[in-house]
Amino acid sequence: MAEMTYIQAISDALRLEMRRDQRVFILGEDVGVYGGAFKVSLGFQEEFGPWRVIDTPLSETAIVGGATGAALMGLRPVAEMQFADFISCAWDHLVTVAAKQFFRSRTPIPIVVRLPSGGGFSGGPFHSQNPESSFAHIPGLKVVCPATPHDAKGLLASAIEDPNPVLYFEHKHLYRRIKGDVPEERYTVPFGSANVHREGDDATVVTWGAMVHTATEAAEELAKEGVEVEVLDMRTLIPWDKARVLEGVRRCSKVLVLHEDTRTGGFGAEIAATIAEEAFEDLDAPVMRLAAPDTPVPFSPPLEKAYIPQVEDVVTALRELAAY
Amino acid sequence: MSTGTQTEVVMPQMGVSVSEGTITKWLRQVGDSIGRDEPLLEISTDKVDTEVPSPAAGVVTQILVQEGETVEVGTVLATIAPPGAEVAPPAPAEPAAPSPAPAREPEEAPAPEPEPAPVAATPAPAPPAPPVAATAAGNGKTFVSPVVARIAAEHGIDPTSVPGTGTGGRVTKKDILSFLESGATAAPPSAPAPAPAAETAPPPEPVAQPEPVAAVPEPVAATPAPVAEPAPAATPAPAVAPAPAVAPAPPAAPAPAAAPAAELVAGEALEPMTAMRRGVMEHMRRSVDTAAHVTSAIEVDLARVVALRQKLKPELAAQSVNLTYLAFIARAAVDTLLDYPWVNGELRGQSIVTRPFVNLGIAVALDEGKGLIVPVIRNAQDLNLTGTARAIQDIAERARTKKLLPDDVQGGTFTITNPGSFGTFHGTPIINQPQSAILGTYALVKRPWVVQDELGSDVIAIRPIMNLTLTYDHRLVDGAYAGLYLRDLRDKLESWDEAAY
Numbered sequence: 001m002a003e004m005t006y007i008q009a010i011s012d013a014l015r016l017e018m019r020r021d022q023r024v025f026i027l028g029e030d031v032g033v034y035g036g037a038f039k040v041s042l043g044f045q046e047e048f049g050p051w052r053v054i055d056t057p058l059s060e061t062a063i064v065g066g067a068t069g070a071a072l073m074g075l076r077p078v079a080e081m082q083f084a085d086f087i088s089c090a091w092d093h094l095v096t097v098a099a100k101q102f103f104r105s106r107t108p109i110p111i112v113v114r115l116p117s118g119g120g121f122s123g124g125p126f127h128s129q130n131p132e133s134s135f136a137h138i139p140g141l142k143v144v145c146p147a148t149p150h151d152a153k154g155l156l157a158s159a160i161e162d163p164n165p166v167l168y169f170e171h172k173h174l175y176r177r178i179k180g181d182v183p184e185e186r187y188t189v190p191f192g193s194a195n196v197h198r199e200g201d202d203a204t205v206v207t208w209g210a211m212v213h214t215a216t217e218a219a220e221e222l223a224k225e226g227v228e229v230e231v232l233d234m235r236t237l238i239p240w241d242k243a244r245v246l247e248g249v250r251r252c253s254k255v256l257v258l259h260e261d262t263r264t265g266g267f268g269a270e271i272a273a274t275i276a277e278e279a280f281e282d283l284d285a286p287v288m289r290l291a292a293p294d295t296p297v298p299f300s301p302p303l304e305k306a307y308i309p310q311v312e313d314v315v316t317a318l319r320e321l322a323a324y
Numbered sequence: 325m326s327t328g329t330q331t332e333v334v335m336p337q338m339g340v341s342v343s344e345g346t347i348t349k350w351l352r353q354v355g356d357s358i359g360r361d362e363p364l365l366e367i368s369t370d371k372v373d374t375e376v377p378s379p380a381a382g383v384v385t386q387i388l389v390q391e392g393e394t395v396e397v398g399t400v401l402a403t404i405a406p407p408g409a410e411v412a413p414p415a416p417a418e419p420a421a422p423s424p425a426p427a428r429e430p431e432e433a434p435a436p437e438p439e440p441a442p443v444a445a446t447p448a449p450a451p452p453a454p455p456v457a458a459t460a461a462g463n464g465k466t467f468v469s470p471v472v473a474r475i476a477a478e479h480g481i482d483p484t485s486v487p488g489t490g491t492g493g494r495v496t497k498k499d500i501l502s503f504l505e506s507g508a509t510a511a512p513p514s515a516p517a518p519a520p521a522a523e524t525a526p527p528p529e530p531v532a533q534p535e536p537v538a539a540v541p542e543p544v545a546a547t548p549a550p551v552a553e554p555a556p557a558a559t560p561a562p563a564v565a566p567a568p569a570v571a572p573a574p575p576a577a578p579a580p581a582a583a584p585a586a587e588l589v590a591g592e593a594l595e596p597m598t599a600m601r602r603g604v605m606e607h608m609r610r611s612v613d614t615a616a617h618v619t620s621a622i623e624v625d626l627a628r629v630v631a632l633r634q635k636l637k638p639e640l641a642a643q644s645v646n647l648t649y650l651a652f653i654a655r656a657a658v659d660t661l662l663d664y665p666w667v668n669g670e671l672r673g674q675s676i677v678t679r680p681f682v683n684l685g686i687a688v689a690l691d692e693g694k695g696l697i698v699p700v701i702r703n704a705q706d707l708n709l710t711g712t713a714r715a716i717q718d719i720a721e722r723a724r725t726k727k728l729l730p731d732d733v734q735g736g737t738f739t740i741t742n743p744g745s746f747g748t749f750h751g752t753p754i755i756n757q758p759q760s761a762i763l764g765t766y767a768l769v770k771r772p773w774v775v776q777d778e779l780g781s782d783v784i785a786i787r788p789i790m791n792l793t794l795t796y797d798h799r800l801v802d803g804a805y806a807g808l809y810l811r812d813l814r815d816k817l818e819s820w821d822e823a824a825y
Contacts (some may be wrong), residue, residue: 051673142778243337247398250396250398251398253469253471253497280469280470281470281471281473281474282474283469283470283471284470284471284472284496285469285496323490323491324490324491324494324496
């Protein structure tokens with residue numbers, strides 16, 4: 001075990017995968033000489049050479065298109081978007097080609113797209129989004145949202161090993177803020193298996209990414225009032241651990257679905273609808289949702305704070321839920 | 325999952341369509357120590373009877389569900405504390421009243437603790453727009469949440485008689501659970517004899533309905549087969565998706581209401597139905613209500629098979645394989661099915677499903693009339709005679725020793741039932757839904773039989789004859805088609821080609 005930050009865990013996973021599997025290579029803007037905008041691949045070009053750590057032109061279309069072609073030919077590309085926000089440029093390659101290729105001709109496209117996402121540091125509307133739900137809606141793509149260093153490493157290994165296109169949303173606000181024990185050797189964390197980040201029986205919070213930590217802090221507040229809240233970290237959205245969510249609903253009967261992405265059409269809506277369909281008779285309160293409002297992410301620090309669900313917001317919501 | 329240091333033992337999910345199970349026997353009691361994976365209790369579901377191993381090593385601290393009770397999947401059955409952990413003396417101390425049935429342990433007993441008082445004290449710090457609170461206030465005490473409604477119905481109590489602490493005096497789940505614990509319940513929850521009529525009535529739940537649908541895509545996802553890396557797991561392979569139409573609709577559990585009315589006459593005994601019996605009951609009724617059953621029979625001269633079995637038996641016995649007539653018939657039946665896909669097919673809505681493989685179900689009767697189970701031999705078409713014999717022996721053995729896994733009893737495409745071992749020579753079995761046909765095998769009897777001698781003249785000989793029946797669903801399989809199937813099956817058996825099988 002070693003203590004690592006979230007971002008170190010990502011680098012570590014990438015390095016181990018590249019050492020064990022010659023098919024794995026990375027490509028993206030400034031990932032080589034410069035080591036990546038966030039320095040995830042610092043020192044990689046020295047270790048693996050320019051042919052496995054490729055600096056690309058500033059074209060997300062070219063990056064994802066190239067990765068798709070390489071995967072088709074048997075390689076295991078890991079593409080980096082400098083910010084998750086920019087992936088919209090590559091929508092067509094990802095959604096029209098990569099996601100559908102297997103269904104059209106049974107050829108797998110094992111690509112991973114790393115997506116630094118999320119706000120909390122005044123990055124503004126182009127550098128703060130959490131576009132996971134747009135892709136969760138596309139059959140053929142997998143969506144991964146680690147919240148801890150341990151999962152960041154294990155899920156990236158699983159993503160690279162997976163035969164499908166996988167979108168790996170790494171939350172920028174966790175990069176250097178969150179530390180944790182991480183095994184030094186390689187391991188994988190399976191997709192579709194939620195993690196109980198905090199135990200509790202009075203209400204369950206279903207969430208992922210940075211909100212796992214927000215929810216946990218809020219739960220500690222509630223504990224002082226005698227209310228024990230479970231925090232369920234989904235870890236992956238496609239596939240998502242429906243069984244574990246429904247188990248939490250059966251036990252707690254009160255649910256808060258929390259995400260940093262905007263509210264309308266967010267993945268929380270899918271979870272809430274599923275609970276209503278499949279666990280209606282276990283509910284003791286309406287399923288609550290807490291998410292960002294339906295606007296772009298604001299620059300201004302006070303506005304951004306009002307925009308992204310804060311610990312206080314979650315505490316308020318959980319109090320309401322507990323009292324219902 | 326464990327709370328604190330304790331590990332909870334929950335009712336396991338024994339197959340996607342199984343929503344509940346009955347505790348048949350506790351193998352350990354409170355205070356007993358147990359190792360990880362050692363059997364802790366036996367349960368019975370409508371699919372299989374099995375043992376539940378302990379998820380952790382330690383000491384049994386609580387048994388929350390008593391023998392004979394039926395509970396939903398996921399219900400906590402017991403708790404295990406790690407060895408050496410300080411264990412609070414097992415629960416009983418709790419209810420002050422010593423007499424009333426301690427049968428039902430507090431489900432999650434948030435001891436009569438000062439109900440999170442702060443909640444009332446802190447009137448949710450002026451939430452700007454509290455839609456939730458507003459709704460509740462509007463409904464006031466009359467609003468009964470789904471889970472409260474369900475618990476109330478299960479215990480036959482009127483929710484309005486429960487003191488409510490929720491918003492606007494609403495009765496919360498905790499309120500009704502502590503009300504039940506306080507003993508204020510209408511009917512004793514689990515007194516073994518008198519109550520069961522009310523208690524066993526299956527909770528009016530959408531049973532496991534959601535699971536099958538959900539489960540369709542998941543298995544695909546769960547197996548990103550590392551080697552061949554096939555399907556894009558994430559997505560329900562489109563071809564597979566349409567299943568929901570057939571998802572075995574739970575038979576609108578017609579509360580076994582009819583019976584209880586009649587009084588017992590002296591000498592009559594009443595016993596509760598096992599989960600398996602209830603499963604068989606519902607399944608048989610549903611099959612008869614679903615399929616248009618027709619049975620055709622054919623007589624088969626097994627002289628050649630008898631001779632061959634005589635010859636091969638010792639050889640296979642040396643490999644611990646018991647070569648039965650059933651193995652020959654199964655082998656030939658499977659082989660013939662490939663030529664008659666509808667007999668091995670299925671009606672699914674307005675469509676017909678056929679398949680290039682045979683998952684062969686073998687009906688196995690459990691000892692002492694305890695029930696019937698149909699374990700499945702997957703891809704039976706790939707097995708030769710020895711393989712078929714070995715597979716039948718394996719599943720029959722595991723069925724009788726309760727070692728079957730949920731997957732062993734699912735996915736069958738055709739079934740063979742063998743009631744002939746008791747001498748019966750004919751029968752009309754019921755089709756195992758959603759399959760289209762079931763083959764019955766009957767007693768092998770020596771009969772005077774007309775055969776031709778080497779000169780082509782008819783003579784009467786003594787031959788071993790077996791009657792085989794095919795009961796088929798006439799919605800899909802017509803009589804002529806079934807007849808052809810039986811004819812080919814007979815021909816295969818009568819002219820058994822040792823090299824081919």
